[in-house]
Amino acid sequence: MPRTARCPAMVGDSPPMEALRRRLARLGPLQAPVLVTGETGVGKELAARALHGQSARHGRRFVAINCAALTPQLAPSELFGAVQGAYTGARTREGLFQAADGGTLFLDEVGELDPQTQGALLRVLETGRVRKVGATAGEPVDVRLVTATHRDLKAQVIQGAFRADLYHRIAALLVEVPPLRARLADLPELAGAVAPEAAHRLTEGAWARLSAHRWPGNVRELRNVLQRAAAEHDDGPLTAASLIFDALSGQAASAETGEGPLQARIARLVQTEFKRQAGNVRQTARVLAVSPTTVYRYLQLAADGPSPD
Template sequence: MSASLASPSRVLFVDDELPLRTVVSRLLERRGVEVTTAGDAVSAVELMRDQPFDLVLTDFQMPEMDGFELLAHVRENYPDTPAIMMTGHASVQHAVQAMANGAVDYLPKPFAVDALAERVIGQIEARRKARVTSSATQLSSRARTPRSGSRTGPPFIGQHPSITSLRELTTRVAMSKAPVFIHGESGTGKEVLSRTIHDASQRSGPFVAINCANLPRELVESALFGHKKGSFTGASSDHTGVFEEADGGTLLLDEVTEVAPAVQAKLLRVLQEGEVQAVGAKRPKKVDVRIVATTNRDVAGAIEDGAFRDDLYHRLAVFPVSLPPLRERGDDVRLLAERFVEKYCDLYGYPPKTIAPTLMDRFASADWPGNVRQLENMVHRGVVLSAERDTIEPGDVHHAGLDDAAPIDGGLSPRPLAVTTLDEMERHMILQALQETDGNQIQAAERLGISDRTIRNKLKKYREEGFVD
């Protein structure tokens, strides 16, 4: 299922090629994102002075001011705005420099456009969640002083027997240091359960989460274990890995089965020895970390295929836990929907709302391929679009202006787009422009906002690849 945002967010996309700007803008707008584009970094700087953005998405190679300089400008002047870099010049050194200049993610070209949308929306939602958590913490601290040693975390909501059993198990497991391995479909609440385990423990350290699937392959070791200044080209300063960050607390290794086999061996050693050695460090350092790992993959199949180490799985799965999909949780759908209404009414300062019976019945009978995350997004959307009313109607949730395509599953989930690369979409736009201009390269270039030299180079490439005669 394609990710989409429940309420509009604003992205600034910076690239000097109009076809790419057009493709990316259309893609993100179909996911509920408002996109402003700039053809160069200098224009982007001017745009940021006049209006706020939730995220900056930038290419690297641009005239006058390159992507690194733009990243540095964003980090210095808009430190709360995440930035993602795309580049066709991918390398370990390049990735490290991008991260050093403030990029929260790094995408080497070519990549699937749906993957780009997932990364962008994931970063926006993470920022939004952080703001909500920060606001809730401030309100809570003003309203009451918690008991010494107490924690306030997201409760794992549900009355279905499988969820009740999980809560009871969590209470017992949380007090130990034993690793927990959570398996479940995307959107079932694996991170929420992980935080619940941490909150129920007596560990004084932080809860740290890292999504192993989103890490650039070249930076996995550095992200997990850290690196020392000068340990490789581009390592201009020491970097603390997530194991050290989580010392004394809990580390969530989200989608752990996506870690490369070579790194899995080092991860196994850290778990066995209880110590971590940063890249370039002369000696290891002891760490006290409680591990929670998650995956949505078929673990047995991954082990059989050689993609995941059997010994690492057994080291992580002292307590294996399986989260049921939302479609198997019965009346929990109604309970969760009501909780999400309360959550977003509180967030936006709206008076209490109810869900229309017809909409609640559709919620209860839906298949929910995106599970709890999909339900929350739809309720969030409904709360926003019913701002002037006290009842959320079906039309507030299934809104033609926000859905990607024709609805399925009773109008609750958009039909996913075919996975297409940016190169494929760029080729389609160039060939279409040439067709519409009867092969006139100069006119096609003007229409696309690129040079006719670029058209010639692209056509040469397409002939070599067999796409045109």
């Protein structure tokens, strides 16, 4: 497989990363849909791009969208397009499926799609045709679909939150991206890739602290921690005391599942950062090294009012 180390989350020669490269190389040339799984911040989109780069479609477009950002009202026109007059102010436009025609469409956080959009997506995969909102007939599209999620989609199927027939369509092939804590041997190379301005200044004590951390936010969190340290300390060595970890690091499990004894406190932290980022959910998620879905969940919890710890 061509070296993908220029993509930060693909950096490293640890056994888990070598195994990932081998799997991407094996599945890349195939045409079947791929479901990429892994925790928030591990680099699932980079794995999807590597699959695209290994395929015969590599010279065509790679189009990506985070489904967590699509409301039930927006998703159909965004994915499938619309015709003029389909709704107030609608103009004829192509959707992401047509934009990716001949190439690869990457749907990140596919588990966040609403049931109606799940059904429409299934029809596209079954027929190879996409029907714009307001249109009476479908148009053929040639797209390889790669999806990703940090959730347990099988559990969502059992709970009725995700269609079983759609799951079996998108999960023809599976790729799991390992968490950072499973490949700590890659830390030096990763640090140099994501924050070169900080990596060369880290002391032995700083490296020890980085190695001891659990990294719930994975590579994204590593980048944030190192860039923050470099920004706060203009010159000189960066010691263990220079490293400030994300507010949610100690509550990683709670942040992803919505369970835990300190939910109200975490919600306030998220709300504070959300205000600091001028109401930008994506930027808030990046700073806190969690998914946009997690930000939405805790903002809703904060809006519902405080609860006792």
